[in-house]
Amino acid sequence: SYELTQPHSVSVSPGQTASITCSGDKLRGKYAYWYQQKPGQSPLLVIYQDTKRPSGIPERFSGSNSGNTATLTISGTQAMDEADYYCQAWGSGVYVFGTGTKVTVL
């Protein structure tokens, strides 16, 4: 099977940087994608192909991918960034989501 592991939760103060990791053996050599999901809402793509931001996503969201670990970084975190975040990768014709990380802005 294909598993992507994320920390269960991350806490960050407003204006500080939050980093969320996503690890999995089969992430190596694959693109990583990141989604934000707020309570009661559908997921929103915030990063695709490791580092790219869709139109309308703020510059404070950035991504990287090296080896078997992808990272989503939120710089200058705002209260509105409080949400669940999921990584995703594609391999052998199937997509897999990470376990999800709850980001709390304290």
Next chain:
Amino acid sequence: EVQLVESGGGLVQPGRSLRLSCAASGFTFDDYAMHWVRQVPGKGLEWVSGISWNNSTRDYADSVKGRFIIARDNTKNSLYLQMNSLRSEDTALYYCAKDRRPTGEGGMDVWGQGTTVTVSS
């Protein structure tokens, strides 16, 4: 406006079937792969199935392989999920999602609001 609207969810007994539909608008439907993703309330996202722009490739998660069938009708801008032999563990909110690429592997940039499936006797 780019939009996906799911329908067809409901309460169904274990072992029975249900067919979900997703109506797409605001973009050229047959240019993109499409997917179904589900989420148990309070839990994480699970990719269920995906289909390429021209129906040539259909993929499934192991948890639904052999029971679910994905299909699309490009003339009707619609995506479907035929769910057979339903189990209690299939209970979830089912989302329809658009891929950024025609054959998949592009990430999902448009999502519907979801339709709820409850499998219970």
